[in-house]
Amino acid sequence: MKASDLFVKCLEAENVEYIFGIPGEETNDLMISISESETIKFILVRHEQAAAFMADVYGRLTNKVGVCLATLGPGATNLTTGVASANMDRSPLLAITGQTEITQMHKESHQNMDPVTMFTPITKWTWSVRDADGIPEILRRAFKIATEEKMGATHLDLPVDVAKMESYLKPLSSKKGIISGPTPSMLHDATKLILRSTAPVILVGNGCIRNNASNIIRRFAELTGIYSMNTFMGKGVISDVSPTHMGTIGIKESDYALNALKLADVVISIGYDLVEYSPKNWNGSNTKKIIHIDSTSAEVDNYYNPDIEMSGDLEFTINLLINSIETCQNEIQINSINKQKIIPTKAKFKKIKEEVDRRIEQFNDDESYPIKPEKLIYDIRSVLSSDDILISDVGAHKLWIAKIFKTFNPNTCIISNGFCSMGFALPGSIGAQLACPTRKVVAMCGDGGFLMNVQELETAVRLHLPIIIVVWCDSDLGVISTKQKLEFGKSVFTHFRNPDFVKLAESFGAKGYKITSTSEFSCVFREALKSSRIPVVIAIDIDANRNELLFRHDPFRD
Template sequence: MKASDLFVKCLEAENVEYIFGIPGEETNDLTISISESETIKFILARHEQAAAFMADVYGRLTNKVGVCLATLGPGATNLTTGVASANMDRSPLLAITGQTEITKMHKESHQNMDPVTMFTPITKWTWSIRDADGIPEILRRAFKIAAEEKKGATHLDLPVDVAKMESLLQPLSRKSGIVSGPTRSTLHGASKMILNSNAPVILVGNGCIRNNASNIIRRFANLTGFYSMNTFMGKGVISDNSPTHMGTIGIKESDYALHALKLADVVISIGYDLVEYSPKNWNGSNLKKIIHIDSTSAEVDNYYNPDIEISGDLNLTINLLMNSVKRYQNEIQINSINKQEITLAKARFRKIKKEVDWRVEQFMDDESYPIKPEKLIHDVRNVLSSEDILISDVGAHKLWIAKIFKTYSPNTCIISNGFCSMGFALPGAIGAQLACPSRKVVAMCGDGGFLMNVQELETAVRLQLPIIVVVWCDSDLGVISTKQRLEFGRNVFTNFNNPDFVKLAESFGAKGYRVTSTDEFSYVLREATKSLHIPVVIAIDIDADRNELLFRSDRFHE
């Protein structure tokens, strides 16, 4: 078998459905082999960075390894931002790059550079294939490493002369992974700590979504009655409709759920990833007891030194912990002082929960224009179903979405909060729509981030994907501008001009709307959801003055 054909057979054995990318001269053998596959579809992107973002979101939503492809040199360098983003957001991804002949790699030659060295700090593993017979092992290893916790990116480099070699080998078959769980002693210790606590809280993160543990965690929260909160990338693990869920942490002093976390004496962190939100922000005194529950051991951090670590399968672990808590309940004697402390803590948590809900709902009837961020997000939530998907780009709108957008199920609000690259949402929406063709997909973008990958509108039009892009317009890089004003009293180098977004959308073959009043937005968005095969772009002016609230400390509403 030709090596490039064997490579594709190995991809088929891994159940690869889509490969996102741009072909090049050094990948021609491979792309021709892909074209002959009966199960793999190649999605031509218009920029390699966008191809990686598409593979990233596809991987998140399907829990499979997303695959992207680029040629050598500039094709490989263009992939790096999207690959780094997937790796830091813990998305399973395989990046494939072409390469010059092995005989030229030791010297200067056209577009030749060392991609393995370049991808090393932004992937879990990277390798250059030098022999056709190594392909089955190398491909299996790349997929295995990408899918292992914590999930992330891998990279393979395929020289053009290796792609033309012959091999008698066949792909390796996939095997089921190892399931590990907690010991009896760690369960006993965690149960005693939980049952002796006065103000425990549950902090859920991205690992809960990656491990499909939402249902068991909801049962755990209901059993204990503990208040809970999530990181940006943990939205939907526990529904925002839960009476004891306080929403999203991660916006520092304007973050009202953070007050509850600071009041807690025991933090039960499940799938929590330090890359999203530093524990120094909620455990600055280093006095909290922490129970770390995740598929991997805890990162080393001065402000995150768990008293108990439980590493293993989350569904198995939480189920065993619930049984252990029930078993030891009768052994714990709660004195009158502790009962008073527990009652007081619950009253404080109820007050914070009330405050969080009020801040989500206070502008739901506000018709002022430019539209307030809270009102816009409320209207989007009102139009979409609970299982539709919202994808946030990076900017001030990301912070508003994290706090205000009510999320009821995992993987229905996708936020990049590890690497946080602008330009993520539009290509991400394409990956989401391919992964979930029956759901509506809305990309929320600032006018800065939207234009960073606007070329992918052509990809969406060509694929007849009815994604909806909502562009928040203020002609400014909002987060940077706001932080400059708060610290220095003025903003510099953040303002720009925008195109006519309606004409821009139409020039790509998409449908464009320019909303000029707040009451018009809901109507236009509902019309956009009726599109079956054409992308829709909705531009609307946003009240950017509200952004200062994201970074200022404020008192509770009385």
């Protein structure tokens, strides 16, 4: 068959449902082949960066490879931010770019550049297809690498003359990998360390969500009674209503739950990713014992040197650890001094948990306007169901959402915290709604990040997606402005003017609201949730003075 048809057949064999992108002259063969597919839908977007963000979130929510496509030259360069974001946030993604003829690639020609070199530092693997018969192997390898831990982005370049070639080969089928786990001696050592510790803490990261390990981790925490906390991208692995879960860490200056890590003698890190939150922030003295449980071995870091590393399937590993603890807890000697220390330490952890909850809930009834971040998040949480999806853009609102938004299930609060790209939430919400059409999807954006990919409102309107976009308005780049003020006493080059968001939304065919009081927001938000085919934009003024609290040092309290 024609090479572009074979390429699409290989995508079908990998169960690709959507391809997000913008076609170009050098991808026309591929576009025609996609149009003839019975299972793949092409989603035309308005900017290639947004296509990568959509593929990123689609991949996170489905655990399948999200696919985005662009032409050569500027199409490929526009993809890079979204591809880099997916790669550092560990989302499975395949980026496909068109290319000029092989005979033109060695010399100067129109829009010609080397995308393989460009994508090398921001993907796990990149390749240029040079013959039709290589397509089945190359596609299978790209998907295999994208979904192997740690998941991430891959990239394939398809020259226009290769797309026109012929091949008699067929797609390769995917095979399930081997489940690996810890050795008996590792389990025994980890069990002994846990049972003899006086203040163990569980630190939950993004890898727990990718590996669908929430249920077994909850069981581990409940059976052992060990207190826990999560990173930004680990929200929902353990429910925030759990009596032994102390919430989210990731803003060292204002993380009250960080006090528990200061007390901890053993940190059981599960699926923890250093790109999210540096271990220097919680192990600066390098005195803590660390048990590393993840699908891959630990990264090398001065402040993260695990005493025990257990790499492999998370559910399999933790099941073995639970069994080991239940078997050995009566055999391993725990002296009376340790027992006496455990009780007051748990009391301190309980007090920290209570204080975290108090801070989250202290403005639930506040009606002042501009609205406080805590109140806005509370009002949204009060209305959404536990399985609805909130997607955060990048800015001060991301920090508030991470700290305040109570999350009960994994993959219901999506935060970019590896690469942290502004402009992520609106296109991401489109990917989320396509992945989960029966669930409500809410994008929370700052007025800075929202306008970076506002063009995708047209995409959402065209696809009849009832996403809700809540825009936090303060006409400022809040995090940068606040940090400048704290260090230099003033902020510079961060202020801007906003458009009329109601008219802007309506010009795209969406519904727009401008909130003028705190009490008005809940009514409007409930009304927005009734939309079944039209996106809704809600602009609301935020009390940006609260942002300073995000960066104030919170002294340790006994």
